[in-house]
Amino acid sequence: MDDSGSELIAAAAKGAPEAFKEMVKIHGPRLFSYLAGRLRSREAAEDAYAEVWLKVWKALPAYQSRGRFQPWLFTIAHRLSLDMLERESGRACVSLDAEPADGSAALPERLDSGEPGPEREALARQQWARAAAVLERLPKEQQQTFLLREHGGLSFAEIARVMDCPLSTALARMRYAVLKMREAVEEHHA
């Protein structure tokens, strides 16, 4: 995704609520998918999502639009998720794909399933569960790299900056993540 919305960002930075609302609409699904993948808990992902946007709103007037908006947004999300995981470590979390105790529909509560319809929705749920299960088996750094690339849409140079590592490290982490994903998909089909 490019940053063609620089006028939108400028308007939101000046305090225009409609522009900010539009930004939330545009970047929300990628951000929420990233946070859900990182935090693996519905409640935590929702809290983080709200907190990231609040931080964005507060920091927007100082935002320098020299680079792309997305890496800036995901740097905030990345740091916040690290803090939250640190805070939450040791505490029990409700898994994103756990069956709710009340028997209501299992998470993920909403999927960007493209064409509406129960079959497409069911397929999307299956895919989410598969992706989540494989992701959980990846080492943290590979998982973060994979999520920043796949959901954040960040370039490898941007991922290296966000994760404060050399470009070669970001590439190596992504390579391992893809190979493990492939293994998992092959296992699934075997």
Add this chain to the structure above:
Amino acid sequence: MHSPEHEELCLLFEAGELDFGRKADFESTLAGCGECRAFLESLKACHRLCEGARLIPGPELDSRVLAGTPAAKAAPGLLRTRTVVGLSASLVLAAVLAVFLGGPGNQPQDLAWTNGLEDQVAAAGEELEDISKSLGGAADSGDIDDELDALESAAGQMEEQG
């Protein structure tokens, strides 16, 4: 011969992050490297998996986000509502003053003075409305509240002076 570097080049190639020269070189490598093509296919499968599994925040969550930011508090509609409520409060105050000052024990000139106060309150209210409009959504609604407080306090002082 296939190597991890080839796979990293696959990543950069697929992400469109190779410059023109390196891209052309890699395309010729790719043509003769089955493992590179297989890796590229795995990468595309990952994209499809993630695309198909993308989560979207529900409208309730987005509402919670917007309600939690000052953007919502500074929304023009809300600003106008507050201004109108504040203005109405000022006019009610003025009306109370009019009744109080215009009661049986007061002279006609007191009542005339009160009518003047009412006009001043109304004029100030209109001025605030204009300020509110010109500020639009960017203003902090707290400023308008402060202005209204100041207006009501001024009315109180005028009453004391009267």
